[in-house]
Amino acid sequence: xxxxxxxxxxxxxxxxxxxxxxxxxxxxxxxxxxxxxxxxxxxxxxxxxxxxxxxxxxxxxxxxxxxxxxxxxxxxxxxxxxxxxxxxxxxxxxxxxxxxxxxxxxxxxxxxxxxxxxxxxxxxxxxxxxxxxxxxxxxxxxxxxxxxxxxxxxxxxxxxxxxxxxxxxxxxxxxxxxxxxxxxxxxxxxxxxxxxxxxxxxxxxxxxxxxxxxxxxxxxxxxxxxxxxxxxxxxxxxxxxxxxxxxxxxxxxxxxxxxxxxxxxxxxxxxxxxxxxxxxxxxxxxxxxxxxxxxxxxxxxxxxxxxxxxxxxxxxxxxxxxxxxxxxxxxxx
Ligand code: NDP
Numbered sequence: 001x002x003x004x005x006x007x008x009x010x011x012x013x014x015x016x017x018x019x020x021x022x023x024x025x026x027x028x029x030x031x032x033x034x035x036x037x038x039x040x041x042x043x044x045x046x047x048x049x050x051x052x053x054x055x056x057x058x059x060x061x062x063x064x065x066x067x068x069x070x071x072x073x074x075x076x077x078x079x080x081x082x083x084x085x086x087x088x089x090x091x092x093x094x095x096x097x098x099x100x101x102x103x104x105x106x107x108x109x110x111x112x113x114x115x116x117x118x119x120x121x122x123x124x125x126x127x128x129x130x131x132x133x134x135x136x137x138x139x140x141x142x143x144x145x146x147x148x149x150x151x152x153x154x155x156x157x158x159x160x161x162x163x164x165x166x167x168x169x170x171x172x173x174x175x176x177x178x179x180x181x182x183x184x185x186x187x188x189x190x191x192x193x194x195x196x197x198x199x200x201x202x203x204x205x206x207x208x209x210x211x212x213x214x215x216x217x218x219x220x221x222x223x224x225x226x227x228x229x230x231x232x233x234x235x236x237x238x239x240x241x242x243x244x245x246x247x248x249x250x251x252x253x254x255x256x257x258x259x260x261x262x263x264x265x266x267x268x269x270x271x272x273x274x275x276x277x278x279x280x281x282x283x284x285x286x287x288x289x290x291x292x293x294x295x296x297x298x299x300x301x302x303x304x305x306x307x308x309x310x311x312x313x314x315x316x317x318x319x320x321x322x323x324x325x326x327x328x329x330x331x332x333x
Contacts, residue, residue: 001026001092003060004313006052012250013321014049019061019314026094030073034096037067039310040082042089042331043121044317045155049247061089061313065333066109066120082109084120089313091333103284110288113296116304122155122328123295123302129287130241130277131159136167137280138239138273139215143168146209148228151219151244152193153180155328159291160217161190162300169215172208174199174224176323183326188301196224205231212236220245222258229270230261238272248321303327 007020030036043064051062065087072079074097085106087093097106109117110124122128134156141147147164151157152173161171161184173184174196184193192208201224205213212233218225221243229238265272280287294300305325307316310333320329 001090002310003091004089004310005058005060006055007057009057010049010052010248013248014052014314014318016314016318021311022058022060026092030071030094031096033074034072034094035069035074035077035083036071037083037085037087037093037095038070039065039067039087039091039093039333041066041118041121042310042313042333043126044313044320044329044331045127046242046244046247046321048317049321061317062086063088064121064126065090066117067093077108082117083107084109084125089310091310102278103281104278107284110285110292113292115292115295118304118306118328118330118332119292119295119302121330122304123159123300124288124292126277127155127328128159128291129280129284130275131156131163132287132291133277133280133283134239134241134275135160135163135217138275139164139217139237141167141169141215145169145214146172146211146233147215147217148172148174148205148209148213149217149219150174150196150224150228151242152184152190153177153326154219155325156241157217157219158184158188158303158327159300162188162294164215164217165189166294166299172204172213174201180326183303187303201227202230215239217241218243222246226259226261230264232264232268232270234268236268236270238270240272240274244321305329307331309333 003022005022008018069081147169149157149161153175164171171190173190173193181193184190215237216228217239219242222245313331316331
């Protein structure tokens with residue numbers, strides 16, 4: 001099998017030379033309870049930028065994939081079936097599923113009802129549930145609320161905005177290019193969308209959220225978040241989902257510090273709540289099945305940025321961190 005391993009520590013934005021392809025022999029015969037899986041789709045996600053610092057050099061990069069069971073000695077995962085599993089950037093894997101594995105490790109391919117398999121890594125998977133539970137349970141949107149979403153044209157953000165629209169909110173989305181902004185307005189029907197690289201954030205908020213922001217779904221952290229925080233309405237909710245603006249900071253021993261407006265947070269009774277998608281591991285299928293059905297009903301539009309070829313996974317990852325993806329970034333093995 002082939003694996004993509006970490007060959008250098010990242011310094012700032014990862015580079016192609018930080019990865020290497022390693023060949024490894026797999027045993028010919030499976031032991032009782034084991035399955036042999038072939039990766040079909042591999043997910044590249046922002047969290048890998050941070051998690052890589054916990055790997056040893058030479059370790060395979062971590063991450064979820066959709067894989068086909070080629071051989072099986074485990075009745076629960078028969079030959080020919082598919083799984084969603086945390087096998088990393090690896091082509092073929094031998095694995096022994098145990099009963100107590102949660103959705104973070106391996107689960108059977110959800111019933112896709114004709115949707116592309118790759119969606120199991122996006123809208124009908126982890127990013128989908130992040131948006132679903134993060135938006136509904138943490139942002140708690142009510143009809144006519146004004147909600148701000150950052151990294152709005154990405155896998156999670158594009159769904160948060162659409163879920164908030166389904167709840168009857170006014171949605172302001174921020175993304176890093178004029179094309180993304182156009183897509184958010186024209187295709188996803190966000191009420192307003194802006195290029196955060198060129199817009200003056202305080203001015204935009206003063207004009208388009210003149211009564212304040214009821215909920216902010218934060219994918220980016222940093223200075224952007226500081227400005228949105230200043231614009232929250234009393235009893236506003238801030239969902240801390242990601243801080244991608246800080247992930248490529250070159251000195252990991254010094255987290256990127258940003259101003260924090262305590263006064264306005266306190267006087268306005270703002271709730272700021274961190275969220276990790278695995279908090280809802282026991283409700284996994286509630287989220288992804290609802291998202292799947294919304295897609296089938298035409299209520300949610302899905303976009304993917306597909307990179308072809310296992311060996312191009314690092315490139316797909318780097319391009320996603322650079323913002324070249326619209327919707328979910330995935331690799332077709
Ligand atoms: P995306 O599909 O949104 O891809 C990442 C996007 O981040 C890029 O397309 C880019 O878009 C944007 N970006 C990159 N650098 C910066 C920057 N310096 N400032 C602002 N935006 C930047 O990825 P995901 O949807 O998978 O993830 C979005 C966020 O959600 C991440 O922070 C991630 O860590 C977090 N997350 C958290 C989970 C949880 O359980 N808490 C689960 C899944 C994701 P642009 O062109 O707009 O800059």
